Amino acid sequence: MAIKKKFNPIRTPMPEQPADVRNKNFKEVALGYSREQAIEEANRCIQCKVPLCQKGCPVEIDIKSFVGHLAAGDVPSAYRVLKETNALPAVCGRVCPQETQCEGSCILGKKHEPVAIGRLERFVADTFDSDSACEMITGHTACSLPNDQVKVACIGSGPSSLTVAGYLAARGVPVTIYEALHEIGGVLVYGIPEFRLPKAVVAREVGALWAKGVTFMPNWVGGKTITIQDLIDDGFDAVFIGVGAGLPWFLNIPGENLVGVYSSNEYLTRINLGRAYDFPNYDTPAPRPRNVAVIGGGNVAMDAARTALRLGAENVYITYRRTQDEMPARLEELHHAIEEGVQLELLTSPIAINGDENSHVKSMTLQVMELGEPDASGRRRPVAVKGKTKELEVDMVILAVGTGANPVLLEATPGLNLSKSGYIDANPETGETSIPNVFAGGDIVGGSATVISAMGAGRKAAKTIAERLKVEL
Amino acid sequence: MSNKILQKKALIPGQTSLLVIDAPQIAKKAKPGNFVILRIHDKGERVPLTIADTDPEAGTITIVYLVVGKSSALLETLKEGEIILDVCGPLGKPTHIEKCGTVICVGGGTGIAAMHHIAKGHHKAGNHVVAIVGARSKDLLLFCDELGGFCPELLIATDDGSSGHKGFVTDVLRDRLEKDKDVTEVVAIGPVPMMEAVAKVTKPFGVRTVVSLNSIMVDGVGMCGACRCNVGGETRFACVDGPEFDGHKVDFNELRMRLAQYKNQENESMDLFRREHGN
Ligand SMILES: Cc1cc2nc3c(=O)[nH]c(=O)nc-3n(C[C@H](O)[C@H](O)[C@H](O)COP(=O)(O)OP(=O)(O)OC[C@H]3O[C@@H](n4cnc5c(N)ncnc54)[C@H](O)[C@@H]3O)c2cc1C
Ligand SMILES: Cc1cc2nc3c(=O)[nH]c(=O)nc-3n(C[C@H](O)[C@H](O)[C@H](O)COP(=O)(O)OP(=O)(O)OC[C@H]3O[C@@H](n4cnc5c(N)ncnc54)[C@H](O)[C@@H]3O)c2cc1C
Ligand code: SF4
Ligand code: SF4
Ligand code: FES
Numbered sequence: 001m002a003i004k005k006k007f008n009p010i011r012t013p014m015p016e017q018p019a020d021v022r023n024k025n026f027k028e029v030a031l032g033y034s035r036e037q038a039i040e041e042a043n044r045c046i047q048c049k050v051p052l053c054q055k056g057c058p059v060e061i062d063i064k065s066f067v068g069h070l071a072a073g074d075v076p077s078a079y080r081v082l083k084e085t086n087a088l089p090a091v092c093g094r095v096c097p098q099e100t101q102c103e104g105s106c107i108l109g110k111k112h113e114p115v116a117i118g119r120l121e122r123f124v125a126d127t128f129d130s131d132s133a134c135e136m137i138t139g140h141t142a143c144s145l146p147n148d149q150v151k152v153a154c155i156g157s158g159p160s161s162l163t164v165a166g167y168l169a170a171r172g173v174p175v176t177i178y179e180a181l182h183e184i185g186g187v188l189v190y191g192i193p194e195f196r197l198p199k200a201v202v203a204r205e206v207g208a209l210w211a212k213g214v215t216f217m218p219n220w221v222g223g224k225t226i227t228i229q230d231l232i233d234d235g236f237d238a239v240f241i242g243v244g245a246g247l248p249w250f251l252n253i254p255g256e257n258l259v260g261v262y263s264s265n266e267y268l269t270r271i272n273l274g275r276a277y278d279f280p281n282y283d284t285p286a287p288r289p290r291n292v293a294v295i296g297g298g299n300v301a302m303d304a305a306r307t308a309l310r311l312g313a314e315n316v317y318i319t320y321r322r323t324q325d326e327m328p329a330r331l332e333e334l335h336h337a338i339e340e341g342v343q344l345e346l347l348t349s350p351i352a353i354n355g356d357e358n359s360h361v362k363s364m365t366l367q368v369m370e371l372g373e374p375d376a377s378g379r380r381r382p383v384a385v386k387g388k389t390k391e392l393e394v395d396m397v398i399l400a401v402g403t404g405a406n407p408v409l410l411e412a413t414p415g416l417n418l419s420k421s422g423y424i425d426a427n428p429e430t431g432e433t434s435i436p437n438v439f440a441g442g443d444i445v446g447g448s449a450t451v452i453s454a455m456g457a458g459r460k461a462a463k464t465i466a467e468r469l470k471v472e473l
Numbered sequence: 474m475s476n477k478i479l480q481k482k483a484l485i486p487g488q489t490s491l492l493v494i495d496a497p498q499i500a501k502k503a504k505p506g507n508f509v510i511l512r513i514h515d516k517g518e519r520v521p522l523t524i525a526d527t528d529p530e531a532g533t534i535t536i537v538y539l540v541v542g543k544s545s546a547l548l549e550t551l552k553e554g555e556i557i558l559d560v561c562g563p564l565g566k567p568t569h570i571e572k573c574g575t576v577i578c579v580g581g582g583t584g585i586a587a588m589h590h591i592a593k594g595h596h597k598a599g600n601h602v603v604a605i606v607g608a609r610s611k612d613l614l615l616f617c618d619e620l621g622g623f624c625p626e627l628l629i630a631t632d633d634g635s636s637g638h639k640g641f642v643t644d645v646l647r648d649r650l651e652k653d654k655d656v657t658e659v660v661a662i663g664p665v666p667m668m669e670a671v672a673k674v675t676k677p678f679g680v681r682t683v684v685s686l687n688s689i690m691v692d693g694v695g696m697c698g699a700c701r702c703n704v705g706g707e708t709r710f711a712c713v714d715g716p717e718f719d720g721h722k723v724d725f726n727e728l729r730m731r732l733a734q735y736k737n738q739e740n741e742s743m744d745l746f747r748r749e750h751g752n
Contacts (some may be wrong), residue, residue, distance in 0.1 A: 151507040180694050182519075182559045183513055219561035221694055225498055246696035250708060257703060257727055259734045266697035274518060275693070280745050284691075285541055285738035359730040407693050408713060 005100060007025060009112035012041040014119055023309045026194045026277055030119075033312030040125040042071035043117045048107055054278025056105030058456040059085045063117055070120055072074075079128035082121060087166035088159060088455065090201045091188060096452050097330045126201075130448060147172040150469045153236040154178070154453030155222035155409060158186020159444030159451045160242035162209060163458030164465070169212040171471040176236075178220040180368040180408075184274060186244055188451070191265075193303050196309070196333075223412030228438060238437045238465045241424060242458065245443035246406040251295070258285060260361035261367055264296070264304045264400035269335070271307055289396035291315045293364050295350055297327035303397045305342045316342050317392060319367050319384040321349040345392065347371070347382065353397055361389040364392045403448050423447055431461030439465065474498055476557045481535060484615055489539050489583055490549060491525070491570075497532030499524075499562045505594035506568030506685070506717055509534065510693045512559035513547045520544045521690045521712075523587035523662075524563060537586030537615065540596060543563025543742040551749075564693045565716050566668065568683070570594045573656040575601040577649060578624075579642050579671055587685065588662040595660075596623045602657075603628065603649060605666070605724070607642035611635035643670045650678045661720060665729055672720035678750040682720035686711045688728060703727050 005398035007330070007406045015031040022029050033041065051064040062081050069078035082089040096117040098104070106114035152168055154161035157179035165175040185202045210216065220226055222243060231239050248263035250256050267286075270276040274284025292308040294301045305316045312338040318337070320327060323346050327334055338344070348366035356362045368388040371380035417425040417434035424433055424440040431439040441457030443449060464471040480493035499509060508523045526535035540549050551557065564720045568591045576595045580588030585606050603619045607630040614629065614636060621627050628645045629637025638645050642663075650656060659682045661671035668684040675682040687712045688700040695713035702711055705722035709715065 021603055169631055172525070181692060183559070202717065217557050220498075221561065221564065225502060225561070225564060225693075246694075248698045250698065251700075252708075257708065258717060259730055263698040266691055266699045269697050275516070279738060282516040283742060285518075285735045287734075287744070297698070359727070401724045 002408055008044060011116045012117070012119075013241040018334075019339040019341070022195065023306070026310055028198050029195050029336055030076060032126060033119055033123045035123075035127075038070060038120060039073055041116050042067045042120055044108065045071065046259060047110065052105040052107055053102045053115070053334045055405045056100075057102045058452045059459055060086050061102070061121075066124065067115065067117070067120055075124055075127050077192045078124045078204035080348050082124060085459070086121075086449075086455065087163045088205045089121050090125035090205060091159070091197060092452050092455070093120075093125060094197050094201070095192060095330075095450075097450060098237065099331050101450060101452065108165040125152050132402040146255045147471060148174070150174075150237045150238065150471065151176070152238045152465060152469075153234065154242055155228075155229045156180075156186060156241065156243035156442075156444075157184040157216065157218075157444060158244050158454060160243055160458035161186075161240060162206065162455040163455040164240045164242070164439075164441075164462040165214045166212070166295055166355075167210050167459060168466060168471070169209060169214050171466055171473060172213070173466070173469065173471055174213060174216060178217045178222055178226060180219070180221040180243075181273065182218050184216050186242075190269045191300070191303070193268065193272055193307050196303065198298070214241065217327070218268060221408065223409035228409075228413050228416075228435070232437075232456075237469055238439060240431075240458070240461055240465070241409065241433070241438065242442045243406060243409055245403045245423070245448045247404040248399070249402045249404060251350065251401060253352055254363070255355055256399075258353055258355040258359055258361045260289065260396045261400050262287070262396070263295075264300045264398050267304055267398050267401065268300075269305065271311075277307075278309060286311065287396055288314055289394070291317075291392075291394040292333060292396045293350075293392055293394045294398045294400055295319050295321055296402075297322070297329060298400065298402075299329045299333055301398075301400035302329045302337045302342075304400050306333075306340060308396070308398070309342065313396075315394075317345045317394070318342055319345040319348045319350060319364075319366060319392070321347065322371065322379065323347060326379050348390070349382065349384070350397075351389065361395055361397055362393070363398055364394055366390050366392060403443075405444060405447075421447070429460070430464040431457060432464065437468070474560065476560045478551055478555050478557065479595075479734070480554055481551075481553045481648070484537065485550075485613055487540065489537065489615065490588070491537045492548075494557060494560060495532060496534050496560050496562075498534050499560065500529045500534050502525045502533060503527045503563035504567035505570065505590040506565060507563035508565050508693075508716065509562030509689070510561055510564060511536075511548070511557055511561075513544060513551070515557060516557065517547070519559075519561075519562070519691060519693065520548070521687070521693055522686075523590070525586040525590050526593075527590075530582050533584075535585060535673075538669050539583040542739050543746045546743070546746055546750075547732070551686060552717055561693070565712060566714065568594060568660070568717055572599045573743050575603065575653065575655055577603040577605060577646065577656055577659045577689040578614075579585065579605045579661040579663070579667075580645060581642060581661075581667040582588060582613070583615070583662060584663030584667075584685075588660065589616045589619055591660055592620060600657075601625060605630070605642050605645050605649070607663075608630060608632065609633065641670070642667065643674045644669060647674050648679065649687065650675065656680055656708075659720075660717075661685075665725060665732065668720060669723075672725075676721055683717050683719035685716045686723065687716065688730060688731060702731070 066081040275282040276286030439461040442454030700711040703724035
């Protein structure tokens with residue numbers, strides 16, 4: 001296909017709720033393309049001979065082909081292509097950092113705006129009724145062909161485990177997922193807020209796995225309720241560990257235990273898992289601050305800040321020690337946050353949180369920074385401007401400064417080798433750990449990363465497991 | 474795990490009840506000092522409660538709770554045969570129990586139930602267990618028969634003198650420590666002011682003192698930091714590093730203020746519950 005005469009250098013805009021409406025509700029910000037918009041955007045793809053986009057996707061979706069089907073209006077075929085490699089397209093279309101992955105590699109991006117691959121992926125997944133997914137992929141209901149000779153367990157129910165389950169279930173392998181919390185989906189349900197990834201979208205993808213025969217065991221804590229040795233003794237042929245990087249980091253600055261100081265994990269878990277935005281209809285309480293500071297510059301910081309705005313805070317600041325250009329958040333999230341009224345306090349680093357006579361946060365002291373020489377990662381290192389500080393009056397502080405490996409399962413698993421930073425040491429090709437037939441992937445191996453990289457790791461491990469169990473199609 | 478309530482006993486009517494719950498996998502794994510997290514209905518919060526006893530053969534765990542707010546009031550509405558939506562556990566580090574000589578276990582209020590499980594563990598390990606229990610008055614004392622069954626010494630204190638010593642458990646404890654220099658350890662479980670007072674009493678005697686911190690929790694598996702507390706100048710997570718810590722190192726002030734952080738919302742929630750349940 002040659003470039004059309006009427007080629008539009010600008011991608012089809014995404015319909016969105018207006019910023020001043022959405023910053024007061026929890027409904028999804030991006031509304032999704034209409035059929036016409038999706039087909040129009042799909043037609044911007046020039047169907048490259050050597051499609052660069054596919055290389056940019058960690059699970060190597062055949063983007064050219066799915067976009068091609070969509071351009072022709074054939075949603076089921078487009079969906080079939082997506083599901084071949086991606087168990088959760090409706091999720092990825094919403095939360096992947098496309099600008100550094102598929103879209104970042106799209107050839108059109110050299111001169112114009114790249115094809116909006118993520119938005120198209122979302123459209124196809126939302127449009128296609130996922131109930132029939134398993135028939136679509138296998139040509140028969142995979143659920144009806146269980147292989148009772150083998151079984152596999154996953155610990156944790158985030159995207160890495162869900163991918164393992166999807167891959168193996170499609171091959172007839174019964175999979176049981178053990179999850180510590182009471183809802184299935186990992187960070188997709190307790191971290192990423194409703195306005196970015198509606199719970200119903202996750203529930204639909206999880207429902208499709210359930211229909212394929214995957215068993216979910218919420219409220220089972222790996223290492224406490226059940227150990228890996230118990231699972232092996234119970235006859236599981238392989239175990240996949242996908243417990244994420246759920247240990248919140250603090251900064252060890254004075255005042256961190258004052259009332260009103262939260263880890264982003266606690267704040268978002270209260271709101272998303274506990275539905276505290278709907279208190280007292282739901283029982284979990286959430287703080288009701290007026291002025292909020294969020295420390296950090298990633299997706300998590302953006303989510304926490306935008307959540308606080310929606311819950312009625314008057315001023316929400318994001319404090320970050322470098323500049324806007326270095327923020328690791330998805331570009332779209334940063335733009336959305338600014339549009340909605342989040343204020344950036346750039347080149348600042350917190351040195352103390354100060355309390356009132358009731359031990360409640362009343363302000364935060366920030367060290368003013370400037371950019372110095374580039375560090376090992378090539379980013380200019382922030383250095384303190386000597387003697388220059390400022391005070392920010394806030395009654396709540398949320399720390400979104402990263403997470404580490406949660407030790408609960410690891411400490412209960414003798415023989416499991418860990419890396420220096422406490423994550424699981426797994427073979428990068430197969431996902432296998434130091435314990436034979438025990439695999440690991442996602443954030444518990446590489447540290448916090450992305451949904452799609454966790455899924456990529458799950459897929460690798462599932463492939464190896466399928467080969468070992470001799471069920472590979 | 475069916476999470477079915479097999480038995481319900483009102484220990485102090487309307488205030489404190491004991492539930493025996495069918496949860497075989499937890500019963501198999503639980504040790505003294507562990508706790509569970511419950512959710513009572515699908516809009517419910519996650520409520521931590523100590524495992525007061527287990528019967529691994531019957532596959533049951535026992536919990537004892539005090540009605541203080543909406544969630545515990547909702548739990549109190551459940552009857553024998555009904556099912557608790559979510560029961561997750563066993564959580565927390567189990568009590569460190571080894572044969573070490575004489576151990577004094579102090580329990581106050583509902584904390585007596587949790588203390589009972591630990592006292593039993595020490596007894597089984599071959600220790601000489603002295604149980605000291607306290608409450609406002611005689612009718613509010615729990616687990617005295619059970620403790621009397623295996624503890625060679627059971628000492629009682631009530632505020633009004635209706636049973637045992639008239640006054641606080643700490644008076645009895647100080648007395649007992651003065652009489653006997655060979656006490657290896659004191660374990661205290663109960664209201665925060667009681668645990669703080671116990672730690673103060675034992676300090677001059679230099680006796681190792683273990684307290685169980687009931688800080689506010691969300692996930693209970695180390696993922697949120699809500700339960701963090703200051704122990705010896707370090708931040709520790711009560712749900713995974715504890716709940717038991719060295720009582721001489723705990724910053725009780727901080728614990729108290731963190732426990733009170735949702736007072737307004739808790740009252741709002743309870744008022745709503747009362748209106749809905751017509752009292
Ligand atoms: C607020 C937030 C926003 C994010 N935004 C984005 C985004 O926009 N785009 C993107 O690509 N990525 C984003 N990420 C990162 C992404 O969500 C993670 O990289 C990804 O979810 C990791 O997947 P996982 O399968 O490794 O584990 P997780 O999703 O972390 O799931 C792990 C699961 O294991 C459970 N678990 C833990 N311990 C145990 C145990 N002992 N026993 C049983 N279960 C256990 C946990 O409860 C959890 O449900 C975000 C993360 C957060 C926190
Ligand atoms: C490890 C641990 C073990 C416990 N064991 C027992 C027990 O065996 N029996 C018992 O009666 N109580 C126990 N508690 C306390 C019990 O969890 C609270 O009483 C209960 O959560 C109160 O909920 P509510 O809605 O009824 O009251 P609310 O009105 O919500 O709260 C009343 C008070 O309970 C505390 N509280 C509230 N929410 C939580 C929470 N999520 N986590 C912890 N504390 C909270 C606060 O101090 C609050 O002021 C334990 C707490 C912990 C952390
Ligand atoms: S899965 Fe993510 S990276 Fe891959 S094509 Fe979809 S949006 Fe792009
Ligand atoms: S690189 Fe861009 S234009 Fe080329 S096939 Fe991929 S999406 Fe289409
Ligand atoms: S309750 Fe979340 S870390 Fe302890």
